[in-house]
Amino acid sequence: MDKPLAELLRPTSLEDVVGQHHLLDKGVVFRNVIDSGKIPNMVFYGPPGIGKTTMANIIAKNTNMNLYKLNGTTASTEDIKKIISDVNSLFSQNGILLYLDEIQYLNKKQQQSLLEFVESGDITLIASTTENPYFYIYPALLSRCTVFEFKPLKIDDIKEGLEKAAKKTGFGFSKDALEKIAQSANGDMRKALNNYEFLCNALPPDKNKITLKMADELISKANISYDRSEDHHFDTLSSFMKSLRGSDPDAAVFYLAKLLETGDIVAASRRLLCSASEDVGLAYPQIIPIVKAAVDSALQLGMPEARLPLVNATILIATAPKSNSAYLAYDAAAKDIALGKGTTPPRHLQNTHYDGEDAKIKGQHYLYPHDFPNHYVKQQYLPDDLKDKKYYIYGTNKIELANKEYWEKIKKGEKKNEK
8 A cells, every 4th residue: 555544544524534523413513613614713632543634634625725734843934934925815815724733843933923814814724733732832823713622532433433444445353353453542543543454464365354363463562552741641640640539449540550551650659659648648647658668669679560569559549538638738838928927936936045135025935845744735836927827627537536636635624724
């Protein structure tokens, strides 16, 4: 084949596109706008291989506008200037539609150069990106576009695309081979078609059906869709942390496996250490050294054995009682510090032992708690402007409630002694 199969089988109409039902089903806003032929400025956002470029090509085909294509990875400032120079020329009588793939690779100045012409309507922009557009696209340009998120294809969508490919090529597959190829694509139709094409080429001359054994030989860990430099990396880390916090051991183990199977031990370990303190915290403080020991073991062992201490730590955190009372206390204190409050500690806490001649009260008068019953005596610790502030609120878990009960009893007795 002169061209990759994925390119040869690229859909040419909306009816041929698989997946993206939230955009393409009849009656959906996006579909209505495309069918109207009045194309606005748009940004397509989502992982690779899910139809962004295909959609842009179909839209361009259904308009009378003059189509220009640029890719942010190779486009120069001169390329952009050349398109701008065609504005109001014979080439733009029906308008200019610019499809800009991987727009995140254009620098700020290059994106700004398009702004005037996009705003005036001389250029209709359809841009695509695998990165979060709100981080990578110049805000003034983004504000003139509507963002549409393209989602990874479901396994059934991938199967549908593979079955269409089989009809056109004449090479089939067993049911379990189809399932294997579809599952391993991780929502990426291009990857599925590339694997299918490779397997077709590997078939003996007298065979026209791909078997599960062949699919297993090709599809390995290398096919896991995961790039630490892209949003998907941070999505996985975020999902891992939130599953730990949400006390869902099944989801937490899944995301841990996704991290470890791509060799990202360090990021997984950092999240476990963070969650032990942030999410479990005072509800089970002993968990902090336990998780630290598990992480140390994992880093010494390396993969594949590292998964053993880390999965233990993951399930322990996910099933442990939760408390973020310490985190909230710190956050509240930090906000007061940012406001400039509490600059001067009480006199009796300061590290000084000399009173100036103008001091109204002589002596530091610090009370040493260990000299008192239960090692406690009431005195002011916070600065005067914050003396009644409460930062720490006891959590509702067993350990913190026990601590609360203990100190309420001690401090109540101390008040009686004052009387």
